[in-house]
Amino acid sequence: MFVLRQCLTLGTKSSIRNFSATTNLVNLTINEDTGVAIMELNKPPVNSLNYELLEAMHRTLVKLENEKCPGMILTSSSRSTFSAGLDLLEMYKPTVDKARRFWSMLQNTWIKLYSTPYPTVAAINGHSPAGGCLLAMSCEHRIMVPDKMIGLNETQLGIVAPQWFQDCMRNIIGERQAEKALIAGRMFTSEEALKIGLVDELATDKEDLMQKAHDFLDEQMGLPPLARSVVKVGFRKDTLSKLINGREADIKMFLDNVFQPKVQESLENYIQMLKKK
Numbered sequence: 001m002f003v004l005r006q007c008l009t010l011g012t013k014s015s016i017r018n019f020s021a022t023t024n025l026v027n028l029t030i031n032e033d034t035g036v037a038i039m040e041l042n043k044p045p046v047n048s049l050n051y052e053l054l055e056a057m058h059r060t061l062v063k064l065e066n067e068k069c070p071g072m073i074l075t076s077s078s079r080s081t082f083s084a085g086l087d088l089l090e091m092y093k094p095t096v097d098k099a100r101r102f103w104s105m106l107q108n109t110w111i112k113l114y115s116t117p118y119p120t121v122a123a124i125n126g127h128s129p130a131g132g133c134l135l136a137m138s139c140e141h142r143i144m145v146p147d148k149m150i151g152l153n154e155t156q157l158g159i160v161a162p163q164w165f166q167d168c169m170r171n172i173i174g175e176r177q178a179e180k181a182l183i184a185g186r187m188f189t190s191e192e193a194l195k196i197g198l199v200d201e202l203a204t205d206k207e208d209l210m211q212k213a214h215d216f217l218d219e220q221m222g223l224p225p226l227a228r229s230v231v232k233v234g235f236r237k238d239t240l241s242k243l244i245n246g247r248e249a250d251i252k253m254f255l256d257n258v259f260q261p262k263v264q265e266s267l268e269n270y271i272q273m274l275k276k277k
């Protein structure tokens with residue numbers, strides 16, 4: 001069961017409720033006046049998406065949906081990184097059961113995040129490669145601090161971004177730009193990402209980032225919510241249905257790839273390289 005611990009109630013002009021999932025991997029803050037939720041990923045040092053973090057995110061998303069959340073900001077507690085993408089250790093010599101459970105939770109979490117009826121904004125306060133970029137792309141609006149990197153870099157790692165990762169990118173930056181970016185596994189600077197529309201706005205610092213995120217939500221929350229959400233989900237339904245109807249095939253794709261000796265070898269080298277950095 002999802003146990004939430006009420007940590008603190010601040011009696012400021014706008015009351016804020018802070019919750020932490022028992023794992024503390026996700027910090028959830030809800031403004032009592034506006035209902036706006038801030039979901040802060042909190043798995044130091046780089047918010048790599050392992051099973052536990054994905055599960056904490058999923059449970060938080062279910063809670064927000066049940067509580068009719070009016071708007072959510074997704075951000076990170078790390079100073080350098082929004083999310084480093086999938087946790088490489090989850091994919092290094094896993095058992096079949098562990099790998100299947102991990103990928104299935106990734107699917108669950110993405111489906112929930114991509115299909116929220118309420119508006120979502122990614123406040124990207126750090127690097128956002130691969131799975132980190134997927135999280136940002138799953139929100140409706142992206143705001144990023146300067147001098148960080150974002151993109152689907154899978155090709156550069158010798159692997160292929162799953163179809164639904166690719167679809168998310170195509171839906172945002174269009175066929176031609178997505179094809180070029182995905183073939184190259186290109187990582188974009190914040191400024192380049194703004195230019196091609198992968199992010200919508202740049203912010204000067206974290207404070208400006210959060211202000212801009214709230215401004216976006218204020219605007220969205222002024223719209224009739226049902227009409228807003230029907231249009232949103234209508235735009236996203238083809239991408240969602242493709243994964244929902246092909247979940248088993250997608251898991252099989254992952255399992256077939258992850259257990260390839262060559263993939264395990266590159267994974268080991270990559271993990272070593274990151275540790276030596």
Ligand SMILES: CCCCC/C=C\C/C=C\CCC/C=C/C(=O)SCCNC(=O)CCNC(=O)[C@H](O)C(C)(C)COP(=O)(O)OP(=O)(O)OC[C@H]1O[C@@H](n2cnc3c(N)ncnc32)[C@H](O)[C@@H]1OP(=O)(O)O
Pocket residue numbers: 045046048049080081083084085086087088089091127129130131132153154157159160161162253254257258263266267270271274275276277
């Ligand atoms: C390579 C083969 C992959 C195999 C895949 C298997 C099957 C394929 C099938 C399907 C496709 C899967 C699609 C995959 C999607 C992904 O998301 S894969 C993950 C891609 N992510 C990255 O390439 C990012 C790697 N990290 C970095 O570039 C940097 O860490 C950074 C995010 C830019 C942050 O830099 P910095 O602040 O300098 O921090 P450090 O590099 O020093 O890192 C700190 C510690 O964190 C560890 N770490 C970094 N990233 C990950 C990660 N993704 N998973 C686990 N751990 C990570 C890093 O090793 C450091 O650890 P220590 O503190 O040294 O112990």
